[in-house]
Amino acid sequence: MELASSSWFPxxxxxxxxxxxxxxxxxxxxCTMSALERHWYAGDSRGLRTWVLAAxxxxxxxxxxxxxxxxxxxxxxxxxxxxxxxxxIIGGLSFGFGMALVxxxxxxxxxxxxxxxxxxxxxxxxxxxxxxxxxxxxxAQLRVEIVDKLALDLSFASDQSLGSIASAAVGVDVxxxxxxxxxxxxxxxxxxxPAYRRNxxxxxxxxxxxxxxxxxxIATTLAAQHSFDPVQIEAGSFVVPVAxxxxxxxxxxxxxxxxxxxxxxxxxxxxxxxxxxxxxxxxEACDDARELSRHLFGGFLMGVGGVFAMGCTxxxxxxxxxxxxxxxxxxxxxxxxxxxxGLAYLIEGSPLAAFRSLALxx
Numbered sequence: 001m002e003l004a005s006s007s008w009f010p011x012x013x014x015x016x017x018x019x020x021x022x023x024x025x026x027x028x029x030x031c032t033m034s035a036l037e038r039h040w041y042a043g044d045s046r047g048l049r050t051w052v053l054a055a056x057x058x059x060x061x062x063x064x065x066x067x068x069x070x071x072x073x074x075x076x077x078x079x080x081x082x083x084x085x086x087x088x089i090i091g092g093l094s095f096g097f098g099m100a101l102v103x104x105x106x107x108x109x110x111x112x113x114x115x116x117x118x119x120x121x122x123x124x125x126x127x128x129x130x131x132x133x134x135x136x137x138x139x140a141q142l143r144v145e146i147v148d149k150l151a152l153d154l155s156f157a158s159d160q161s162l163g164s165i166a167s168a169a170v171g172v173d174v175x176x177x178x179x180x181x182x183x184x185x186x187x188x189x190x191x192x193x194p195a196y197r198r199n200x201x202x203x204x205x206x207x208x209x210x211x212x213x214x215x216x217x218i219a220t221t222l223a224a225q226h227s228f229d230p231v232q233i234e235a236g237s238f239v240v241p242v243a244x245x246x247x248x249x250x251x252x253x254x255x256x257x258x259x260x261x262x263x264x265x266x267x268x269x270x271x272x273x274x275x276x277x278x279x280x281x282x283x284e285a286c287d288d289a290r291e292l293s294r295h296l297f298g299g300f301l302m303g304v305g306g307v308f309a310m311g312c313t314x315x316x317x318x319x320x321x322x323x324x325x326x327x328x329x330x331x332x333x334x335x336x337x338x339x340x341x342g343l344a345y346l347i348e349g350s351p352l353a354a355f356r357s358l359a360l361x362x
Contacts, residue, residue, distance in 0.1 A: 005226040011262035013219035018266020019273070021107075021212045021236070022114055026274035028205035030054075031108040032313040033099050036339050049190045050202045051317070056186040057210025058322035062217050062235070063179040071217035072224070073323040076233045077310065079159040084310065087147035088330040091308025092316075096338020098301025100346060101294050105313040106238030106302065110264060114271025116283045122292070123299040128246040130303030131239050139304060147308055160326040179324060212236065213318055220259050234259055235322065237315025238267075239306030309334070 003009055024030065028050070035047025065071035073079060099105050102123050104112060109127070112120040133139045154160045157168035162182070163175030191197050216235030224231040241260030248257050275281045286292040306312045309331045311320055317335070320328035337354075344354035 005228070007227065007229055007256050009227070010220060010223045010231055010259040011257040013223070014216070014257075014259035014262025014264075015266040015269075016262075017212045017215050017219070017236075018263040018268075019270035020266075021209060021263070022111055022267035022270025022272075023274045024205050024208040024212075024270075025107060025111045025267070026114060026271040027278075028201060030205055030209065031104050031111075032317065033102075033104050033108060033339060036336065037343060040340065040343070045193065046196060046199060046202060049193065049196050050206045051313075052186055053190045053203065053206035054209040054213075055318045055321040056183055056190065057207050058213035058235075058318050059179065059186070059210075059324070060183050061210060061214035062322035063176075063183075063324070065214060065218050067176065070221065071214070072221045072233055073217055074159055074161070075221075075224070076217075076235075076323060078320045078323045078325040078327070079161050079164075081153065081155040081157070081159050082148075082151035083154050083160045083326055084147050084151045084308075085327075085330060086150045087143070087308040087310065088327050089334045090146070091305040091310070092331040092334025093338040093341075094301045094305030095309060095312060096305075096335035096340075097342040097345075097351070098298040098305060098338075099313070099335070100339045100342020101298030102302065106242060106306065107267065107312070107314050110238065110242075110267040111271040114268045114273075115275040116281045118283065118285045119291075119295055122286070123295050123302075124242055125246065126296055126299030127239065127303040127306070128243040130300045131243040131307050132247075132303075134304040134307035135240060135243070143308060154326070162324045162326055165326060175324075182324065209318065210322075213322055216259065216263070216319075217322070223259070232258060232260075235319045236263060237306075237311050237319060238264065239303060239312050239315065243303070305338075 030050065031047070032051055035051050038044040039048045062071055062073060066073055102109065106127060109120040109123045113124065134143055154165065157164040161175070163178040166178050167173050167175055196202070213235045217233070220231060220233045220235070224233055237260065241264050244258070245261045245264045248261055286295060309316060310327065311331060313335060316328050316331040340354040341351035345351045
């Protein structure tokens with residue numbers, strides 16, 4: 001395991017995973033915001049099913065690796081015994097609204113950057129800076145008061161894994177059963193649509209993304225076991241790692257890039273390779289000041305929200321789901337509500353229109 005003990009192993013593993021993820025996402029136009037929008041406004045659930053299937057594949061492979069001893073998700077920050085429920089809700093709403101203003105999430109912005117979108121470059125810089133201030137700057141002081149100090153203590157279950165919580169409640173280890181039930185339920189919803197069962201490209205994309213997340217858990221666990229330096233066990237998120245990438249570009253403190261930084265860079269490279277292969281590279285910029293301001297504000301909300309929620313649509317929606325973190329459903333429901341409000345603001349002129357639409361349907 002000489003390779004795993006190298007200080008460069010996490011970054012190189014992340015780079016490899018990112019290239020695969022960026023290529024797959026660009027080729028199939030994988031985008032959570034687009035999937036939600038098509039589901040709500042066009043009745044097309046293919047994108048949403050692909051996203052859920054990616055989370056399901058990641059869950060199954062990650063839990064198998066966990067039980068086999070190849071992945072240690074319980075040492076990740078996703079399974080902290082403190083459930084930051086206020087951050088999950090506030091951060092999710094903020095991230096979702098910002099995602100609607102921008103038109104994509106952190107992963108989507110990186111994929112678009114690989115295809116020549118200068119708008120995405122602006123969004124990513126603002127996302128990174130706002131994430132830093134929410135993590136270490138002035139907004140961090142507010143985060144400590146309304147998120148960290150109000151977190152629920154789940155130490156009775158040792159961590160916030162749904163399997164651990166259920167095991168503590170019934171007094172028997174049911175973690176494997178919980179994982180199996182959740183994976184079966186998600187799979188049933190995905191494949192209940194006969195048309196989707198025939199959509200081989202979408203299924204392949206979901207499987208690829210799920211495998212990338214599981215690979216991240218295994219690679220960082222392996223690095224943590226063999227490295228002499230501290231290694232953060234992670235699998236994929238696109239808020240704080242984007243901030244870390246920006247810091248690596250503009251400063252040098254002697255700290256080598258980690259898995260998250262390698263993943264971010266790899267996604268851009270993979271997306272760029274796909275765009276060039278398909279001759280789909282187009283330089284794009286904001287059309288006017290109004291569009292620029294929308295992207296600036298959206299990027300800010302995504303950066304702050306992603307830190308409060310400890311993840312984005314990939315970090316919480318796929319990675320945390322694969323670890324069965326209790327925060328994942330709270331964050332994703334909040335992101336969906338925030339995104340719905342953001343779309344209502346853009347399309348109907350008021351965020352509250354989202355609730356009026358729901359009331360009319362009811």
